[in-house]
Amino acid sequence: MTDAKRPAPSAGDARPAPAQMAGIPKGLWHKCPKCRAMLYQKELERNLRVCGSCQYHFPLSTAERIAMLADEGAFAEIDANLLPVNPLGFPDYADKLARGRAKAGQNEAFVYGDAEIAGAPVVLGVANFGFMGGSMGSVVGEKVARALERGAELGRPVVLVCASGGARMQEGMVSLMQMAKTAAACERLKAAGQLYITILTDPTTGGVWASFASLGEIIIAEPAALIGLTGPRVLEQNLKVKLPPGTHTAEFQLAHGMVDLVVHRRELRGTVTRLLTMLAPARAAAAPAVE
Amino acid sequence: MTDAKRPAPSAGDARPAPAQMAGIPKGLWHKCPKCRAMLYQKELERNLRVCGSCQYHFPLSTAERIAMLADEGAFAEIDANLLPVNPLGFPDYADKLARGRAKAGQNEAFVYGDAEIAGAPVVLGVANFGFMGGSMGSVVGEKVARALERGAELGRPVVLVCASGGARMQEGMVSLMQMAKTAAACERLKAAGQLYITILTDPTTGGVWASFASLGEIIIAEPAALIGLTGPRVLEQNLKVKLPPGTHTAEFQLAHGMVDLVVHRRELRGTVTRLLTMLAPARAAAAPAVE
């Protein structure tokens, strides 16, 4: 179901590894993995980590993503202290969690909290592909459900930035049940009449795409992001077929009616803001003041 | 939208015209229009007007259809006295109505009433293709809506036998609005939690198929019945294309997920009875006694 063999766009914390070519100061230059252009670090940052020559969207760290979407200083993380356990006693899981934690610099593959976007209060969640491929175990599922329930209870829109290789294998069916749990929570948010936006980044696959990610009332994807139940590489390996180019991309899903918009990163915050302005106008003001 | 050029299976009252071949007593023998077999009248009647050799389903008159579906003597027509008018002052319409009335022996192309099927009280409606091609004008729309509303109000399932070339051209947009009116009435019946079965007979096309007929909670079609928005002949004429054989049939619609069941006429009453038994069990007993 997942595309776990797909090489992670980054080996570490969901940022591209710094270019390490001879003569180029480490960390100052990055090579675009798509067009091979050498990109100056500052320039890349100014471009929201989009390649200026081919528009490849580099992965963002959680902090970068929040900075890009939320108003400055307006994000307050919730439930940062939730930690995964090993419900099945799965071999190696503890090690892998420790490694993921060290690499990503966060407790799990998903962070959420209260935020404001252009002044509109929202609940904002961000997945981190760098933590065990953004896979959804109990903690991710719990945080996603809490984010959605918080939106329903406080009368706030929920914006979730998705990135995942799928369900977390090491938690077995406990992991898979997070699909049901988050899907049910989506319904609660919708029943409360609150806007629910999902933002699909590269890659959004498996059990995440087949649950809360595809239940967005409005679904936005970043250009060229890999999106699908089973990634094309896994399909090609398992079925010994060659897929036509361009399948399982954001643009493919747009053409097949599965996402509303493919939006360049530079227009992402603007698009979300416009939707929030139009679909959560009075509610923002009427929401009870908490914290 | 309609397939009006399609020759009516019968010229007269939706029964096959009696065979008029030399030497064969008029009315005793019928020729199967599909396999050309000569069928003895009594035999054909015993077979519910299905050709014993190729299973072609001959059209039924309203009386035959009611006799086939409802318990004997358990049909009480309602609103038989509703008559069409000429809302647009359309040329020839009055003549056509008079001819349709004379040929079909009924006031309009649709008859409905209270009935019992295997003891279960239902509202039963039957369209007559022999009356101006079963087209839906104001009277047909009104009667269909009343049948559906009656089911909702009295807590009874509604069974509608459909046959239509589409909307009634001579009533223009007044006719087309019957689509909206009947579709809305279907929602009322469903909201009341009452079973709604449509039975599609040859042909069910145009505005009837695109409104109350395709909104059946359970949709049953007779074998080989022509079903579609635009009939294949009209499509072929208008678009100068040749369609593959078998399009726009009951079996085609089954394969494409649009009908639940294709049921041979000899099993039709049985199937409807089983569905009524299962999906309207307590309600039948609990329904208020009226009339």
Added chain:
Amino acid sequence: MISTSRWLPFEKPLQDIDEQIRRLEEYTTTHGIDRSEKIRELREEHDALCVQIFSNLSAWDKTLLARHPNRPYTLDYIRMIFDDFVELHGDRRFGDDPAMVAGIASLQGQTVVVIGQQKGRDVKERTYRNFGSAKPEGYRKAERMMDIAERHGVPLVSFIDTPAAEGRLDAEERGISEAIASSMAHLSRLRAPVFAIVTGEGGSGGAIAIGVADHVAMLEHAIYSIMPPEGCAAILDTFGRDGSRGYQAAEALKLTAQMNLELGLVDEVVPEPFGGAHRDPLETAHRITACLRQRLPELQAIPVDALVGRRYAKFRAMGQFTAEMS
């Protein structure tokens, strides 16, 4: 804006005057002789004739006008009427239908959800938009928008402009009839105000599928018809089954805004500017905006239960018949 490059048959006298004016202007430029007095006269003549012609259009003239390729289309109106519009795509089932556009829009601070058929102006866009004939995925996208409107309690605004729903084999295979029926049924119970306007061709079930509204307006020269009059003429022996007698069928079908209003099938006719919508799209848009600004608050003032009941009753009452004394 959109140029009036194509002339309809009944506009011939106007075209002639325009041509005279153009030649006189050219003459002025090339010869330096002032013919402005004559031009002014011709302009007055043109305007008077225009008023006369456009107040005496036949049903067939209006049919041609409603299909005029320079007439504004749904996306033109959306751009002119709303302060903001985020177009949304896809039915979440099969595809995205370019013949049906949809999205969230802002009307001077009032959020609305918009749906509408979209025709194409040039050959390429016409093909892309399938001539404004939506497929099942178009109607299912529209239904998804209905859910959004209901969930957020904002009005749905529907722009109707289609010759018909697509009836070809691929549309049939994916259930075009079910899609039309389901869309009507969904609108009939939608717990949000629904406003619809027929802006051009309101053709057949494909039009009414998004026309089950609390308030249905029609532009002055739009048509709302059970089928294209040529098609009607071609199949009815009333017209000798002769498609070229569409002008007669148009008359008989009473497909004009005025007749639809008289028949009680639409609620309001929005006057078009001088010479038709295609001569002044912006003014046409202003008039639609004014209509929306008046009607939406009226509909929003009605409690939603009452609104849904009222909508049901309105369509329930459509149809004319009599009861024979027994």
Added chain:
Amino acid sequence: MISTSRWLPFEKPLQDIDEQIRRLEEYTTTHGIDRSEKIRELREEHDALCVQIFSNLSAWDKTLLARHPNRPYTLDYIRMIFDDFVELHGDRRFGDDPAMVAGIASLQGQTVVVIGQQKGRDVKERTYRNFGSAKPEGYRKAERMMDIAERHGVPLVSFIDTPAAEGRLDAEERGISEAIASSMAHLSRLRAPVFAIVTGEGGSGGAIAIGVADHVAMLEHAIYSIMPPEGCAAILDTFGRDGSRGYQAAEALKLTAQMNLELGLVDEVVPEPFGGAHRDPLETAHRITACLRQRLPELQAIPVDALVGRRYAKFRAMGQFTAEMS
């Protein structure tokens, strides 16, 4: 009924005894010498061994058993459990999926709506049923059935038996992920009692899509797994990315009925008859019937608002984590 023609590896000792019995019976017939005493002894030995083997099955043994080609499939159970069943077809959108069956059934006078994946037994039917892997149209047909159950206030009964949902390109194009998500979401708010039973392979999101139930039962030797253990072994370095180590992954994934019960993910394990469901399909069906006869009235006794709230709370509580002291 279904013959037990195929033997699984762990059944080898049973197969040997069966073969001895068969030969002795043949000997009796052909030579007329009575070996019934010996046959009786062998039968006793067989039965004792069977009990021993089947009470010590590994997770991998159960994986093989859950996929046993002679194990009853959904339509087998439907035929054996219900007095009547009208199968319904189609999603009203695109097609009818033979990998998902659905319909209205009667359980000793109690009407239920039934959905479930359907595998095929012979090569032809396996292909026709797509090996029990449903496509978007299958899940959308199931959703249509959910509406019917809700409308009529009758319980929904779901039979789960699938390796996974279909993930190939055509399923992807029509939104298999959306279909799975939507099905789960729909079940989570369904205003009708929902009963599910994992009868064979409960594989991945394709299984859980129809498994969001008030009461989830599992047959004793069924499995409920995040993915096929061979697949898991093939992609995790934990198992050296070696698909042949599926038996280890099966153990690690805790995919048996007993472990799923212990983890609180299912509510009940229904014991299978002596030697597994495929040895006595009718008895297995009787046990499922008994389970339904017990559970449905319990669920129907709960007011529907409470039922939906309880269902939400049940799935909401699934997951294990801890909170770090800050």
